[in-house]
Amino acid sequence: MExxxxxxxxxxxxxxxxxxLEAGLAEEICLEINESLYDKFxxxxxxxxxxxxxxxxxxxxxxxxKKLAGMFNHVHRGQYRAEKAIGLLFEKKAVLAAAIAxxxxxxxx
Numbered sequence: 556m557e558x559x560x561x562x563x564x565x566x567x568x569x570x571x572x573x574x575x576l577e578a579g580l581a582e583e584i585c586l587e588i589n590e591s592l593y594d595k596f597x598x599x600x601x602x603x604x605x606x607x608x609x610x611x612x613x614x615x616x617x618x619x620x621k622k623l624a625g626m627f628n629h630v631h632r633g634q635y636r637a638e639k640a641i642g643l644l645f646e647k648k649a650v651l652a653a654a655i656a657x658x659x660x661x662x663x664x
Contacts, residue, residue, distance in 0.1 A: 560610060562614060563589075563596065563610065563613065563614070566592065566617070566620050567588065567592070569621065570584075570588060570620040570623060570624050571585050573620060573621050573624030573625070574627060575624075576627065576628065584627055588617075588623075591617075595613045595616055595617075596613040599612055599613060
């Protein structure tokens with residue numbers, strides 16, 4: 556079992572607290588970030604750097620956890636809105652559907 560690094564765990568805790576997503580999606584993101592953090596940490600160790608250097612440079616290599624969570628939150632909100640608009644496409648008349656599709660494309664581009 557891998558040893559837990561308090562500073563990396565604190566980063567993950569902060570990220571988790573800032574994610575405003577459904578629990579399953581937030582946990583999936585945290586697991587991926589956890590793996591990436593520890594991979595980066597191990598890369599520094601393999602290169603011969605000390606533990607303190609590896610910890611600080613691993614954290615420095617990642618975005619601020621609040622900023623990173625904000626990016627995930629923003630992307631998810633955009634996906635939710637797109638899914639909602641697409642749902643309307645199938646429920647409404649063709650003219651309304653075309654108008655919504657045009658507006659949606661304007662926001663994507």
